[in-house]
Amino acid sequence: MVICIIALVVFSIAGLWSVRYRQLAREAFDCTFRTLTFQPCRTNLQDRIKMNVTSKLIGRFPSLARAFYKYFKIFSWIFVIIFFGSMFYTAYTVYNLIVYGTCDPSSSSATCTIKQAASFLGCGLETLFIYITIAVLSILLVYLVYKYVKLK
């Protein structure tokens, strides 16, 4: 099932911090590998994902729950296409920023969110990337300290 591909990426990242997600990432990997080699999935990971979402919708949006449950495969494909589409455009944008200094070199008037963020903070692109890296590392550090204290 294609939804396992997204699950593999998401759970692999989450698995850096949590054992629980590592197990899910393993299941997602197995499912992705089997999907790509045209074999049926052995795990019920996709069913759990499907029912987790469906269950949350049942009480509040019954029609949406029914649609999501019945057309889960279509929803999965949509999610996968959006996921890879956004990944591709993000990579393309970052490439343009690094090489040309703008998100879209073909249009000088195009808005570039990263550039806007940099000007909003009153800094250059390089400084913005440094800020982002520091922020990610700080979050990671806080998380590790929290886990350490909890273990203690």
Add this chain to the structure above:
Amino acid sequence: MDAKKIREDFPVLQQKIKGKQLIYFDSACMSLRPKQVIAAMNEYYEQYPACAGRSIHSLSQRVDEEYRKAREVVAKFIGAKPEEIVFTRNTTEGINLVAYSLGLKEGDAVVTSDIEHNSNLLPWQALFKKGVEHRIVFSGNMQFDENNFRKAMGSSVKLVSFVHTSNLSGYTFPAEKIAKIAHDNGSLVMFDCAQSVPHKQIDVHKLGADFIAFSGHKMLGPSGMGVLYGKKDLLEELNPFLLGGDTVANSTYETHELLKPPEKFEAGLQNYAGAIGLAAAVKYLEKVGMNDIEKHEEKLNEIITDGIAGINGLKIIGPQPAKLRGGIISFVVDGLNPHDIAMALDSTAGIAIRSGAHCVHSWFNANNMPRGSARASLYLYNTEEEAKIFIGKLREICNTLR
């Protein structure tokens, strides 16, 4: 019987799962344990955690005493003698013990029903390699078919091994009738009582069984603890399939002298805490009353059966009258995966049921139902309110997703 008062003895029922009050409808798989059972086991581990039958110090003497008492309590519970009770790990081990100790040989046959748990199917399939024939009695509309059973019998049949109460449908086979026909044919009879001993009054003499096997974890007792009942003279004839410490009176480099049953079947250090916990569970069940428990489950089953009858596409597996299905409601809903139903009940209302093949894959495969079924199974701690919540939630899920 006051189920609400009984619930106070079960710590797990006091907690919330994912923010919802737990409704536990999976007792056919694993029952919950009351405080009394946990306390009895803790008492062993805290106050006398020693070996029985090996050392002569005070702690060991106490373990000996409690272990002996546990055997007596279990024996009395099913109308047997203490020496006819062999402690095992579970029902599966009990059945395997008989399968490998009975000395079945090429040309012999074993008869089972068509709705057996893997525990009462695989041992006979394994013996097929030794030339032991396995005959299956197909049931008409999931109830005992006497004609088919008589047709399956013959002089080569050495053992009839039937499930007593099916874990799939909840149907209880007429043990007395089966035992009589089998004995008239000259064969022995064993019942898999994993789902009957916990839920109704069982007397091995009334059943007419030569062997019965059941598990502690389905009757408020600890997991890893089971019982095999065997008639004394038969147990004396059987050869144990596990040998080692505690099974022998003496040994030399070449020979050994086995103890009498049941000790000769209980090789190695035993699960003393398990036996003591099982005895506590039996006492608890006896205090509540087995007949009251049976009636309580039947009443809840009737409420649920009536309540879910109107759900579009829902089919109950087994006899349709609730009275014939004890505390088990196994069902499928057209267009819905049983696992999805179970997950939705768990996520939306904290209701724990089981889904899948319930270890009866053979029946589902024969009936072209590879996804199995959803199964709600009840016990003494379940209430009418829980039954009504289950009906409401199941209806909502089925109506929404179909």
